[in-house]
Amino acid sequence: MDIHQYMQDLGKNAKAASRLMAQATTAAKNSALLTIANTIEAQMETILAANTKDIAAGRQAGLDEALIDRLALNEDRVRAMAEGVRQIAALPDPIGQITDMNFRPSGIQVGKMRVPLGVIGIIYESRPNVTADAAALCLKSGNVAILRGGSEAKNSNYVIASVIQQALAAANLPKAAVQVVETSDRAAVGALITMRAYVDVIIPRGGKGLTTRISEEARIPVIKHLNGICHVYIDGDADIDKAVNIAFNAKTHRYGVCNAMETLLIADSVAPQILALLGTLYAEKGVEIRGCPETVKLLEGAIAATEEDWDSEYLAAILAVKIVAGIDDAIDHIHRHSSGHTEAIVTENLAHARRFLAEVDSSSVMLNASTRFADGFEYGLGAEIGISTDKIHVRGPVGLEGLTSQKFIVIGDGHIRQ
Numbered sequence: 001m002d003i004h005q006y007m008q009d010l011g012k013n014a015k016a017a018s019r020l021m022a023q024a025t026t027a028a029k030n031s032a033l034l035t036i037a038n039t040i041e042a043q044m045e046t047i048l049a050a051n052t053k054d055i056a057a058g059r060q061a062g063l064d065e066a067l068i069d070r071l072a073l074n075e076d077r078v079r080a081m082a083e084g085v086r087q088i089a090a091l092p093d094p095i096g097q098i099t100d101m102n103f104r105p106s107g108i109q110v111g112k113m114r115v116p117l118g119v120i121g122i123i124y125e126s127r128p129n130v131t132a133d134a135a136a137l138c139l140k141s142g143n144v145a146i147l148r149g150g151s152e153a154k155n156s157n158y159v160i161a162s163v164i165q166q167a168l169a170a171a172n173l174p175k176a177a178v179q180v181v182e183t184s185d186r187a188a189v190g191a192l193i194t195m196r197a198y199v200d201v202i203i204p205r206g207g208k209g210l211t212t213r214i215s216e217e218a219r220i221p222v223i224k225h226l227n228g229i230c231h232v233y234i235d236g237d238a239d240i241d242k243a244v245n246i247a248f249n250a251k252t253h254r255y256g257v258c259n260a261m262e263t264l265l266i267a268d269s270v271a272p273q274i275l276a277l278l279g280t281l282y283a284e285k286g287v288e289i290r291g292c293p294e295t296v297k298l299l300e301g302a303i304a305a306t307e308e309d310w311d312s313e314y315l316a317a318i319l320a321v322k323i324v325a326g327i328d329d330a331i332d333h334i335h336r337h338s339s340g341h342t343e344a345i346v347t348e349n350l351a352h353a354r355r356f357l358a359e360v361d362s363s364s365v366m367l368n369a370s371t372r373f374a375d376g377f378e379y380g381l382g383a384e385i386g387i388s389t390d391k392i393h394v395r396g397p398v399g400l401e402g403l404t405s406q407k408f409i410v411i412g413d414g415h416i417r418q
Helices: 003-023 024-043 044-060 066-069 075-089 127-138 151-170 186-192 208-217 238-253 271-285 294-300 307-311 326-335 349-359
Strands: 098-103 109-116 118-126 143-147 177-179 201-205 230-234 261-267 288-291 320-323 343-345 363-369 403-410
Touching: 003 109, 003 143, 003 186, 003 363, 024 044, 024 127, 044 066, 044 075, 044 177, 044 208, 075 127, 075 143, 075 320, 109 326, 118 127, 118 186, 127 151, 127 177, 127 326, 127 363, 143 186, 151 177, 186 271, 201 208, 201 294, 230 326, 238 261, 238 271, 238 343, 261 271, 261 326, 271 294, 271 320, 288 294, 288 363, 307 320, 326 343, 326 349, 343 349, 349 363
Parallel strands: 118 143, 118 201, 143 177, 230 261, 230 343, 261 320, 288 320, 343 363
Antiparallel strands: 098 109, 109 403
């Protein structure tokens, strides 16, 4: 296979389809989305069988358990995939929305219209649900998607892509609106991220290595999803029961996800009580604690943390724990070590809550809630294409609006500039 020519053909087809998708009616897009959701559930056994092959191959290749968890599908996850697509169908169509119309002194009207980005190249690892999420979000927002999933999920991705192609045909939408790169050759990624004539935006979704490579080599704008070094800070004025439940959930609900807590910060005034309770719960889950010197003294079984631990996204049953002097110390630690993804404070002190929400510079900042809520589905976006830690063009979970732009529209009645 000539990879360069193959990718050029995908790009040409995508660019042609993007003009048609920009004109697609809301009814046609929603029809395709509902067909996708229904067919995903109808084809559950086929999808799970393909996923079983991917998991077996992954274990044989020596993938760690965190990556296996990202790769694995079950009936609940397949149903959640379908439900996410239905939620996207139910959301208002952003395309064509006109806002901020106003008359200028010259007599013209000036406003903004929301429009698709165009052709979006999405490069992702492991999670086969991204195939459905990304395709659905791109379809509803009038975009065209070129999807390049990881080779470890190829069987799952191809089956889900087949479902999407069937739905596009049924809704009389162009098949090239969603294309899956059917080669694991790394050269395909290199071609995709440099096809400026055909691709408008690149979105990498995967590990730090993938995102770093794409950011450094792409010649097309990139919406980055960097690693999730998420913090929970338990304040001295925290409700102890809330604190324990939140810190336990944020770490152990799922390990191999970007919104899992990787570092727990505890105010020194409540550290003995908190660690006594959480230590038992984490031990029952087999969570390894890597702590500061004070943590090691208080918690039996904790091992000494290194400087590297404060900058690590474990995606595993490992947690870094640091006892801090108070909110100033906690915010300072977060500023030095956070990846800008999600941070949470547990406190009943309104002044501390306001300071934390205002001063912590991450894409999601939470009060008395688990970091696991940093998710497009939980935010009411239907699904997400990733969680951007950028500040331009979007930040946080990237849903429908994040896959659009705005253009200025001007309305006159024969007006000429004097």
